[in-house]
Amino acid sequence: MIKVNSLINLLKKNNSDFFSGVPDSVLKELSVSLQYKDKKNHIIATNEGSAVSLGIGHYLSTKKVPCIYMQNSGLSNALNPLISIAHKRVYSIPLILIIGWRGSPRIKDEPQHNVKGEITENILKLLNIKYTILRSNKDLNKFDEQIKMAKKKSSIVACLIEQGTLTNIKKEDKKKDFYNLNKEVFLKTLLLTLKKNVKIISSTGFNSRELMYLRNKFKIINGEDFYMVGGMGHTTSVALGYSLSSKNDVICIDGDGSLLMHLGSIKTAGTFANKNFKYILLNNNSHNSVGNQSTYANNINFEKFSKSLGFKKFYTIKNEFNLKKKIKTFLSEKKLSFLEIKISNSKIKKLPRPSDLIKIKKIFMK
Numbered sequence: 387m388i389k390v391n392s393l394i395n396l397l398k399k400n401n402s403d404f405f406s407g408v409p410d411s412v413l414k415e416l417s418v419s420l421q422y423k424d425k426k427n428h429i430i431a432t433n434e435g436s437a438v439s440l441g442i443g444h445y446l447s448t449k450k451v452p453c454i455y456m457q458n459s460g461l462s463n464a465l466n467p468l469i470s471i472a473h474k475r476v477y478s479i480p481l482i483l484i485i486g487w488r489g490s491p492r493i494k495d496e497p498q499h500n501v502k503g504e505i506t507e508n509i510l511k512l513l514n515i516k517y518t519i520l521r522s523n524k525d526l527n528k529f530d531e532q533i534k535m536a537k538k539k540s541s542i543v544a545c546l547i548e549q550g551t552l553t554n555i556k557k558e559d560k561k562k563d564f565y566n567l568n569k570e571v572f573l574k575t576l577l578l579t580l581k582k583n584v585k586i587i588s589s590t591g592f593n594s595r596e597l598m599y600l601r602n603k604f605k606i607i608n609g610e611d612f613y614m615v616g617g618m619g620h621t622t623s624v625a626l627g628y629s630l631s632s633k634n635d636v637i638c639i640d641g642d643g644s645l646l647m648h649l650g651s652i653k654t655a656g657t658f659a660n661k662n663f664k665y666i667l668l669n670n671n672s673h674n675s676v677g678n679q680s681t682y683a684n685n686i687n688f689e690k691f692s693k694s695l696g697f698k699k700f701y702t703i704k705n706e707f708n709l710k711k712k713i714k715t716f717l718s719e720k721k722l723s724f725l726e727i728k729i730s731n732s733k734i735k736k737l738p739r740p741s742d743l744i745k746i747k748k749i750f751m752k
């Protein structure tokens with residue numbers, strides 16, 4: 387185990403004090419600690435490519451090497467600027483990557499993480515990025531040497547961190563809900579309001595897991611779900627692609643972190659979606675499932691936003707008053723509509739995880 391402060395101090399000793407990244411459960415201690423202590427020098431980015439690019443900009447203006455953190459699933463989002471801008475044979479920009487290693491061969495994980503976990507080291511090797519697997523304080527020394535070398539050679543260096551490695555010295559504050567409407571109440575009411583042939587496509591994080599939990603708990607059979615266990619930020623596009631060739635109503639249930647990760651896809655929906663595409667944003671203003679870090683979505687005016695992107699109607703719900711009626715009104719709307727739910731964080735303990743993915747796909751496609 388490694389205290390998160392030992393890692394942060396090592397980076398700062400190397401004159402790296404600018405941090406950007408996308409939150410991850412493995413690196414929760416790091417991002418939460420930075421959010422409280424390094425507010426000025428820490429930017430929570432909407433996707434990993436942006437985080438790398440923010441770091442590139444920081445280097446260009448300060449000559450200091452930035453630290454970019456991400457889950458290994460986000461490494462693919464980061465590849466474009468890593469390869470086409472920062473790579474040794476392009477602009478040779480030094481960067482320190484801190485990568486949460488879900489699905490490492492040592493640790494049992496979900497299918498989508500196992501696939502990425504197995505190839506993560508090879509991706510780094512393909513990019514010629516030197517890396518250290520950080521498991522104990524001893525490994526910090528090796529990483530320190532690699533950082534010094536990367537600075538000298540103006541190259542990229544990385545560390546891989548597995549679940550449970552980082553520890554926090556202080557218990558983190560429990561962050562309060564930003565909004566009050568109970569998420570379980572909303573999702574249960576939505577499921578109970580569905581017509582028979584409705585399809586739901588839901589985003590990664592707690593949203594899909596809660597839907598699955600509630601369906602099982604209350605034995606709700608109307609509608610069918612497809613859970614986006616990975617591909618964060620692509621829920622809108624999958625739902626749009628499905629809806630364009632379907633006669634059924636398709637409900638896209640998205641999180642605010644997920645929406646912001648690939649924001650452009652909602653413009654594509656606003657331009658191309660038919661009225662069978664129903665977009666629901668569960669806005670809790672946080673990355674609830676990976677440590678409650680802020681998404682800063684609270685100050686977006688989603689009515690102006692969605693209407694300027696092509697949605698014809700906007701609805702918002704923030705409490706339980708007339709909940710069922712409001713959901714019905716939205717679902718029966720004949721024009722392309724966007725529904726923002728100002729919602730609490732999840733309150734359900736021990737949420738299940740979708741595991742038999744091929745079965746879920748087959749049932750969904752029936």
Ligand SMILES: Cc1ncc(C[n+]2csc(CCOP(=O)(O)OP(=O)(O)O)c2C)c(N)n1
Nearest residue numbers: 460591592618641642643644672673674675
């Ligand atoms: C590409 C990628 N980057 C990061 C993650 C880690 N991750 C999983 S869920 C999540 C937060 C999603 O936020 P939101 O959509 O608001 O849903 P909530 O967690 O609040 O339910 C993140 C960052 C991921 N799965 N994939």
